[in-house]
Amino acid sequence: MSDALRGLKDRLADVNALQAAAALMDWDHQCFMPSGGTPARAEHLGILTRMAHEAFVADETQRLLQDSHGEAETNEDRAMLRVVQREMDQKTKIPASLVAEKTRLGSLAHEIWVKARQDKDFASFAPALEQMFDITRQEAEHLGYTDHIYDALVDLYEEGATHADCVRMYETLKGPNVELVAALNAAEKPDDSFLYGDWDVATQRAFTETLIRAIGFDMERGRQDTAAHPFCTGFSVGDIRLTTRFKSYLPSAIFGSLHEAGHGMYEQGSPMAWDRTPLAGGVSMGFHESQSRTWENLVGRSHSFWSYFYPKLQASFPALASVGLETFYKAVNKVESSFIRVEADEVTYNLHTLVRFELESAVLEGSLAVKDLPAAWNDKYEAYLGIRPTDDSVGVLQDVHWSAGLIGYFPTYTMGNLLSYQIWNTMLQSVPDADAQIGAGKFEEVHGWLRDNLYRLGRSVPPKELALKLTGKPMGAEDYVAGLSAKYRGVYGL
Amino acid sequence: MSAQDTLHRLWADHTALAAARSLMGWDQQVLMPSGGVTARAEHSTRIAAMAHALLTSDELARTVEELATAAEPGSDAEAEVRVLQRTLRIQNALGGDLVMRKARASSQAYETWKLAKPANDYAAMKPHYEEMFAIARESAARLSAGRAVAKPYDALIDLFEQGATTDGTARLFAEMRETTNELLEVIRNRPGQDDLLAREFDQTKLLEFMRGTVSEVGFRMENGRLDICRNAFCTNMSPQDVRMTTRPSGHLKGIVSSSLHEMGHALYEQNIGAELVGTPLGGGTSLGVHESQSRLWENIVGRSLGFWTHFLPKLQAVFPELIGLQPSEMFRLMNRVEPGFVRVGADEITYNAHIWIRFELEVALVEQTLSIDDLPEAWKDKMEAYLGIRPATDTDGVLQDVHWARGSVGYFPTYSLGNLMSYQIWEKFTSSVPDWEDQFATGRFSSALEWLTENVYRNGQRYTPSDLLQRVVGEPISTQAWSRGMRAKVAATAP
Numbered sequence: 001m002s003d004a005l006r007g008l009k010d011r012l013a014d015v016n017a018l019q020a021a022a023a024l025m026d027w028d029h030q031c032f033m034p035s036g037g038t039p040a041r042a043e044h045l046g047i048l049t050r051m052a053h054e055a056f057v058a059d060e061t062q063r064l065l066q067d068s069h070g071e072a073e074t075n076e077d078r079a080m081l082r083v084v085q086r087e088m089d090q091k092t093k094i095p096a097s098l099v100a101e102k103t104r105l106g107s108l109a110h111e112i113w114v115k116a117r118q119d120k121d122f123a124s125f126a127p128a129l130e131q132m133f134d135i136t137r138q139e140a141e142h143l144g145y146t147d148h149i150y151d152a153l154v155d156l157y158e159e160g161a162t163h164a165d166c167v168r169m170y171e172t173l174k175g176p177n178v179e180l181v182a183a184l185n186a187a188e189k190p191d192d193s194f195l196y197g198d199w200d201v202a203t204q205r206a207f208t209e210t211l212i213r214a215i216g217f218d219m220e221r222g223r224q225d226t227a228a229h230p231f232c233t234g235f236s237v238g239d240i241r242l243t244t245r246f247k248s249y250l251p252s253a254i255f256g257s258l259h260e261a262g263h264g265m266y267e268q269g270s271p272m273a274w275d276r277t278p279l280a281g282g283v284s285m286g287f288h289e290s291q292s293r294t295w296e297n298l299v300g301r302s303h304s305f306w307s308y309f310y311p312k313l314q315a316s317f318p319a320l321a322s323v324g325l326e327t328f329y330k331a332v333n334k335v336e337s338s339f340i341r342v343e344a345d346e347v348t349y350n351l352h353t354l355v356r357f358e359l360e361s362a363v364l365e366g367s368l369a370v371k372d373l374p375a376a377w378n379d380k381y382e383a384y385l386g387i388r389p390t391d392d393s394v395g396v397l398q399d400v401h402w403s404a405g406l407i408g409y410f411p412t413y414t415m416g417n418l419l420s421y422q423i424w425n426t427m428l429q430s431v432p433d434a435d436a437q438i439g440a441g442k443f444e445e446v447h448g449w450l451r452d453n454l455y456r457l458g459r460s461v462p463p464k465e466l467a468l469k470l471t472g473k474p475m476g477a478e479d480y481v482a483g484l485s486a487k488y489r490g491v492y493g494l
Numbered sequence: 495m496s497a498q499d500t501l502h503r504l505w506a507d508h509t510a511l512a513a514a515r516s517l518m519g520w521d522q523q524v525l526m527p528s529g530g531v532t533a534r535a536e537h538s539t540r541i542a543a544m545a546h547a548l549l550t551s552d553e554l555a556r557t558v559e560e561l562a563t564a565a566e567p568g569s570d571a572e573a574e575v576r577v578l579q580r581t582l583r584i585q586n587a588l589g590g591d592l593v594m595r596k597a598r599a600s601s602q603a604y605e606t607w608k609l610a611k612p613a614n615d616y617a618a619m620k621p622h623y624e625e626m627f628a629i630a631r632e633s634a635a636r637l638s639a640g641r642a643v644a645k646p647y648d649a650l651i652d653l654f655e656q657g658a659t660t661d662g663t664a665r666l667f668a669e670m671r672e673t674t675n676e677l678l679e680v681i682r683n684r685p686g687q688d689d690l691l692a693r694e695f696d697q698t699k700l701l702e703f704m705r706g707t708v709s710e711v712g713f714r715m716e717n718g719r720l721d722i723c724r725n726a727f728c729t730n731m732s733p734q735d736v737r738m739t740t741r742p743s744g745h746l747k748g749i750v751s752s753s754l755h756e757m758g759h760a761l762y763e764q765n766i767g768a769e770l771v772g773t774p775l776g777g778g779t780s781l782g783v784h785e786s787q788s789r790l791w792e793n794i795v796g797r798s799l800g801f802w803t804h805f806l807p808k809l810q811a812v813f814p815e816l817i818g819l820q821p822s823e824m825f826r827l828m829n830r831v832e833p834g835f836v837r838v839g840a841d842e843i844t845y846n847a848h849i850w851i852r853f854e855l856e857v858a859l860v861e862q863t864l865s866i867d868d869l870p871e872a873w874k875d876k877m878e879a880y881l882g883i884r885p886a887t888d889t890d891g892v893l894q895d896v897h898w899a900r901g902s903v904g905y906f907p908t909y910s911l912g913n914l915m916s917y918q919i920w921e922k923f924t925s926s927v928p929d930w931e932d933q934f935a936t937g938r939f940s941s942a943l944e945w946l947t948e949n950v951y952r953n954g955q956r957y958t959p960s961d962l963l964q965r966v967v968g969e970p971i972s973t974q975a976w977s978r979g980m981r982a983k984v985a986a987t988a989p
Contacts (some may be wrong), residue, residue: 013536013540014540014544016537017536017537017540017541017544018541018544020533020537021514021517021518021537021541022514024514024517024518024521025513025514025517028517028521032525032719033731033735034715034716034717034718034719034734034735035716036714036716036717036718036734036735037717037731037732037734037735038734039734040513040731040732040733040734040735041731041732041735043506043510044509044510044513044514044731044732047506047507047510048510048511048514051507051510051544218529219527220527220528220529221527221528221529221530222527222529223525223527235530235533235534235537236529236530236532236533236534236537237533238527238529238530238531238532238533239526239527239529239530239533239534275532275533276533276536276537
């Protein structure tokens with residue numbers, strides 16, 4: 001190995017150590033830290049984040065990276081250099097002054113947003129949001145793009161994705177999805193009132209642990225704890241942490257755990273040899289979300305899954321003894337138009353992101369003014385979901401993303417949905433009896449296929465190339481539209 | 495930018511790195527899954543190396559030099575310079591290679607120890623002890639280079655108790671041994687007593703009882719935690735986040751004393767003066783003084799009649815099987831003297847014998863008059879010589895403590911030095927608050943906590959350990975107060 005490459009890897013290992021420390025501090029803050037620790041933790045976390053950034057963009061790191069190109073002898077090293085170069089470009093193309101400006105505005109806008117949402121008062125948030133769109137536009141100009149300003153932004157979260165890709169994806173999806181939602185909204189709603197109750201927390205914790213262990217989350221190399229919001233983080237390939245939360249709606253913990261375990265299994269599947277290097281982890285937001293959705297929805301909301309686990313759930317929660325499997329299955333697959341994205345079911349979910357994609361594109365293009373967002377938002381909800389938000393707190397003010405400058409992010413959720421079905425269908429060609437296996441509580445083969453064909457690739461293959469390599473075609477909405485329609489028309493007997 | 499500003503910036507960075515390492519250590523011991531070991535060792539080692547690089551940087555050295563010329567005598571600025579100069583000297587002497595070697599080795603040794611201790615597998619730990627003591631010898635050599643040091647161990651004990659020496663410590667221990675033997679003789683002739691506490695108590699209830707107890711005494715739960723871990727320790731990420739652990743055990747006396755011990759450390763850290771937090775003075779002044787506080791709360795407070803007059807009814811509410819027990823009986827049970835194999839939770843009289851054994855063994859290992867091969871037997875021999883009992887296993891012998899696996903060589907004596915200082919400090923406290931025991935009996939611990947905060951805790955590292963002791967009690971460390979305290983206690987617990 002050349003000196004430059006060795007030197008680069010050493011510096012990246014330092015960056016990785018600082019990032020792992022910061023991730024641990026953040027996880028601990030959300031899971032275990034006593035409340036009084038907040039101010040010092042915020043300061044320490046800020047310093048470590050700054051140190052990681054400085055170590056990464058340091059002249060010396062840039063020089064070593066430069067000198068390493070052409071010296072890589074293995075495919076792994078070449079892939080690593082590609083990943084690092086992309087990140088270096090992203091972090092160095094935007095002037096430090098703009099980054100600082102965005103950080104400053106971000107914390108300010110967040111506070112204003114929290115208050116505006118409380119007060120249901122979009123007008124008080126509009127000036128800050130307008131500035132955030134301005135800064136984001138400048139960011140995009142620095143990052144560069146060929147066709148559409150949105151390209152530069154969505155690429156930050158989903159490498160290689162473009163505005164045109166998003167348009168195409170939603171075009172295929174929109175018609176059938178709006179139609180399906182309308183049909184399901186019109187059908188008789190399954191009763192799910194029995195899912196609400198005073199469920200014992202320790203029993204919920206034990207049951208969710210049983211589930212995530214069963215599907216293949218390795219508890220020797222990870223843990224599950226309780227936090228206000230479910231999330232997945234990791235400090236190394238051998239140490240992936242999930243959180244869940246326990247509510248009066250029983251499925252909340254169950255599907256939260258399965259969702260995060262999907263993220264976690266993807267992370268645990270990177271080769272140990274890549275631990276602490278830029279090649280470990282998930283390749284993009286879309287692919288990451290595809291795996292959380294796979295385990296939450298394709299596996300976790302399937303009939304076969306519950307034909308195996310429902311008796312165990314009933315044993316854990318005797319209140320369900322009188323509720324039959326079919327009733328339970330229908331209840332956890334209930335579809336209903338609602339205002340809030342994070343509470344949406346998998347059928348209506350994409351229409352929520354579609355609204356956001358269309359609106360943020362329009363604002364960036366200049367065809368929609370920030371002040372007109374609330375009305376445009378409500379119109380689109382009415383058109384796509386058949387409901388009109390009663391106020392902005394359940395409308396345009398519901399998400400934290402825009403206040404943080406996360407513009408170009410929302411479509412990656414839907415990409416995850418599409419990819420999950422597309423990858424699942426490919427897997428079925430190799431594991432045709434996957435459904436029967438799941439019904440018998442066996443997940444090794446399904447997990448093994450995903451691990452061997454996707455997880456173990458880490459970040460080594462860029463997402464677009466990976467979709468092609470893995471499924472034989474680019475990411476598309478076809479598998480998803482067909483799969484969703486088949487499943488839910490079945491559930492609802494349409 | 496002024497030198498003070500530069501120091502502030504550099505020290506903030508150092509504090510963040512130190513906090514990260516503390517949290518990594520806490521997480522590894524309390525929660526981390528086994529799969530995280532390798533990466534955690536690497537991460538922690540790299541963070542340690544970064545902290546070391548910062549402490550040995552030219553920028554910090556220049557800054558300290560500049561501050562030294564400007565510091566007013568007797569000011570906090572002067573104390574900062576003193577602490578920084580010592581820290582920089584130690585870090586520069588040790589060198590980055592040794593700091594990283596120790597960080598990496600201790601992380602691996604700890605993981606092996608976790609399994610080796612319950613499995614009674616000394617062979618598994620042997621290579622780790624070899625490495626840890628090789629590192630200790632190398633550290634001693636580097637720290638002693640160009641300095642007048644009588645014995646190589648002097649440089650190691652000085653890391654934990656500034657100014658302490660091998661010979662000086664041995665002399666104090668010899669004095670303690672006389673008192674100890676005299677009192678053990680008295681106790682040996684006393685009739686036996688049924689030990690009502692020698693049974694298994696529910697671990698969860700014990701933990702909850704201790705959480706309630708420490709917060710009632712004065713530990714601020716919003717600024718800390720008490721968790722279960724295989725080894726009891728106290729660490730902190732900031733004075734607002736001080737974490738203690740106690741062991742997974744149903745042994746009431748063990749859990750009570752270990753929790754109160756860690757609480758003593760924690761109270762010190764939680765009550766450092768606000769003006770010192772985030773500065774080089776924002777910590778306990780030495781391990782010895784720290785142990786004086788852990789031992790003070792564990793033994794002098796936690797085994798007092800006043801303490802149990804207040805807490806026994808609460809304990810009985812949790813464990814109804816203890817109803818009927820009187821505070822005076824509880825006081826005697828808590829102070830029951832009985833040679834045992836395990837240091838943690840040992841009674842006050844035999845406790846120090848555990849320390850002498852470790853002290854003598856580690857001095858011999860550093861001086862290479864004892865080999866790691868012969869360590870387990872040497873341990874058992876000394877146990878027999880001092881306490882008349884011989885452990886059957888290494889689990890109850892040389893493997894029982896985490897310290898050597900952590901590379902903490904020179905640490906053990908601070909427990910006994912802490913015992914001595916605790917009684918010196920306590921005598922001073924009781925002369926200003928003579929009715930302390932009545933206060934404890936009615937659940938009032940604030941006068942003790944406030945007095946200790948005022949005289950010790952709030953000062954952080956403003957004074958060296960010997961200066962602090964001189965200021966608080968007006969004399970250097972000695973065995974007199976401790977001997978008086980031990981004799982009084984033996985008399986008070988007579989049947």
